Amino acid sequence: xxxxxxxxxLSLAYSDDETIINxxxxxxxxxxxxxxxxxxxxxxxxxxxxxxxxxNPQEGSLVVGGxxxxxxxxxxxxxxxxxxxxxxxxxxxxxxxxxxxxxxLPLLINGYEKGVTQNQVDSLLKxxxxxxxxxxxxxxxxxxxxxRVAMARALSHNPILILADEPTxxxxxxxxxxxxxxxxxxxxxxxxxxxxxxxxxxETIKVDYKHYHIEFGRINEVN
Amino acid sequence: MKSIKNHLSLVxxxxxxxxxxxxxxxxxxxxxxxxxxxxxDYSLVVVAQKKLNYSDIMKENSIIATITQLSPDNVIARLHxxxxxxxxxxLKLTLPKFYNIxxxxxxSSSEIKILxxxxxxxxxxxxxxxxxxxxxxxxxxxxLFKKVITIxxxxxxxxxxxxxxxxxxxxxxxxxxxxxxxxxxxxxxWMRSAILFRLxxxxxxxxxxxxxxxxxxxASDDWIHEQFDSIGITVKxxxxxxxxxxxxxxxxVVSIVLSLLIILGHKEEV
Ligand SMILES: Nc1ncnc2c1ncn2[C@@H]1O[C@H](COP(=O)(O)OP(=O)(O)OP(=O)(O)O)[C@@H](O)[C@H]1O
Ligand SMILES: [Mg+2]
Numbered sequence: 001x002x003x004x005x006x007x008x009x010l011s012l013a014y015s016d017d018e019t020i021i022n023x024x025x026x027x028x029x030x031x032x033x034x035x036x037x038x039x040x041x042x043x044x045x046x047x048x049x050x051x052x053x054x055x056n057p058q059e060g061s062l063v064v065g066g067x068x069x070x071x072x073x074x075x076x077x078x079x080x081x082x083x084x085x086x087x088x089x090x091x092x093x094x095x096x097x098x099x100x101x102x103x104x105l106p107l108l109i110n111g112y113e114k115g116v117t118q119n120q121v122d123s124l125l126k127x128x129x130x131x132x133x134x135x136x137x138x139x140x141x142x143x144x145x146x147x148r149v150a151m152a153r154a155l156s157h158n159p160i161l162i163l164a165d166e167p168t169x170x171x172x173x174x175x176x177x178x179x180x181x182x183x184x185x186x187x188x189x190x191x192x193x194x195x196x197x198x199x200x201x202x203e204t205i206k207v208d209y210k211h212y213h214i215e216f217g218r219i220n221e222v223n
Numbered sequence: 224m225k226s227i228k229n230h231l232s233l234v235x236x237x238x239x240x241x242x243x244x245x246x247x248x249x250x251x252x253x254x255x256x257x258x259x260x261x262x263x264d265y266s267l268v269v270v271a272q273k274k275l276n277y278s279d280i281m282k283e284n285s286i287i288a289t290i291t292q293l294s295p296d297n298v299i300a301r302l303h304x305x306x307x308x309x310x311x312x313x314l315k316l317t318l319p320k321f322y323n324i325x326x327x328x329x330x331s332s333s334e335i336k337i338l339x340x341x342x343x344x345x346x347x348x349x350x351x352x353x354x355x356x357x358x359x360x361x362x363x364x365x366x367l368f369k370k371v372i373t374i375x376x377x378x379x380x381x382x383x384x385x386x387x388x389x390x391x392x393x394x395x396x397x398x399x400x401x402x403x404x405x406x407x408x409x410x411x412x413w414m415r416s417a418i419l420f421r422l423x424x425x426x427x428x429x430x431x432x433x434x435x436x437x438x439x440x441x442a443s444d445d446w447i448h449e450q451f452d453s454i455g456i457t458v459k460x461x462x463x464x465x466x467x468x469x470x471x472x473x474x475x476v477v478s479i480v481l482s483l484l485i486i487l488g489h490k491e492e493v
Binding site: 052054074075077078079080081082083084086088092093094095096097105106109110 | 407408
């Protein structure tokens with residue numbers, strides 16, 4: 001089976017004095033569904049940052065979608081990022097853009113046609129139940145609504161890899177269910193690899209998944 | 224509403240830059256109009272023993288616009304009571320010749336000195352009256368006027384620039400955020416910057432338009448023209464073609480430079 005992520009002897013750090021992730025080795029199969037858990041401050045978001053190339057490996061090698069991220073060029077990184085959908089822990093919506101425009105961003109970057117773009121955005125807005133908010137700006141939405149916008153944006157360009165950092169952290173059970181269904185749907189129908197950081201793995205989730213736990217800088221598979 | 228607020232800070236800064244530049248243009252114009260008027264009113268009087276060769280003198284002194292001989296009849300008329308016609312004719316021959324010299328533009332004090340010296344070097348020119356005292360006074364007033372306006376406009380420019388540099392940090396922060404997010408989804412630098420350039424060029428055009436309205440209103444106000452009339456000059460306050468072009472070009476250049484500064488200061492956060 002193809003590997004979408006291969007980490008070997010990977011260490012991650014923001015400065016030389018403190019290593020967050022310490023010499024880990026793991027790989028993730030293409031098309032799999034992965035949960036990552038760990039205590040607050042254990043390095044979950046840090047690991048995701050390295051996967052989309054915002055944090056360069058301190059040591060070792062990290063290959064995502066066939067691209068070695070250690071010392072990667074800007075052009076290669078941009079190419080890779082076009083095929084990744086990210087839900088950030090702090091959402092990172094563009095404040096001066098409407099919800100609709102925010103969701104459109106990856107489609108515009110990927111150069112989709114206007115008609116395709118509009119259809120895709122409309123259908124996603126319906127899926128995350130925000131159709132009536134399309135013209136609003138992020139600050140005019142509740143935290144949970146913003147989180148759903150971030151999810152819609154991450155899915156909009158049918159990426160090969162979705163990285164979601166606590167995508168249901170702010171949501172009630174009903175909205176959380178909605179998000180899980182979207183992620184499972186992408187995984188099953190489009191064979192998208194999904195990596196989700198979360199504190200609680202939902203008991204009702206209907207998908208075969210792998211579970212990694214981060215502790216003391218190590219990443220261990222949980223069975 | 225939201226989008227207006229986004230544009231406002233740069234537009235205001237640009238308008239105040241354009242305002243000070245236009246004020247400089249107007250003061251430059253009024254000074255040259257005033258100089259022209261002064262040049263028109265100012266002349267030297269030269270006394271010579273012989274008839275002057277105009278073309279020689281004008282070739283040596285390019286500042287001279289015209290030389291005209293003053294008729295001696297007035298002088299003679301005052302003396303001529305009881306003089307025979309023959310004597311009057313004789314007197315006319317022996318009297319020195321008077322000339323009025325007009326200049327092409329209003330000279331500086333040193334230009335007057337040089338001209339006077341050069342004229343006196345001619346053997347048959349005996350006296351040059353250059354009215355230098357009056358000239359110096361008006362000329363100094365003119366320079367003072369120009370200095371005051373320049374200092375006013377330049378300090379306004381400096382204050383605006385300082386404000387812009389303070390705002391630049393805020394803009395940098397704001398645009399950096401958006402540019403970062405776009406980058407995280409794989410937008411190349413040109414695409415991240417394109418929005419910034421488009422926004423700032425739109426702002427430049429809005430600022431030029433606001434200045435256009437502002438100066439058209441000012442130019443249509445009678446009060447300001449009366450002020451210039453009172454010192455005997457007419458000045459174009461705002462040319463809707465050439466001035467607008469200058470201001471628009473300037474606004475675009477300034478906003479492109481600011482955009483470049485923001486892009487150069489763009490950092491990806493970790
Ligand atoms: N930008 C940064 N610069 C320096 N240190 C950082 C930075 N971001 C995170 N850290 C540190 O790295 C460690 C791991 O942080 P990280 O955000 O990966 O935790 P997390 O597992 O995602 O926690 P949480 O569940 O609270 O989101 C923390 O000790 C944090 O202080
Ligand atoms: Mg985190």
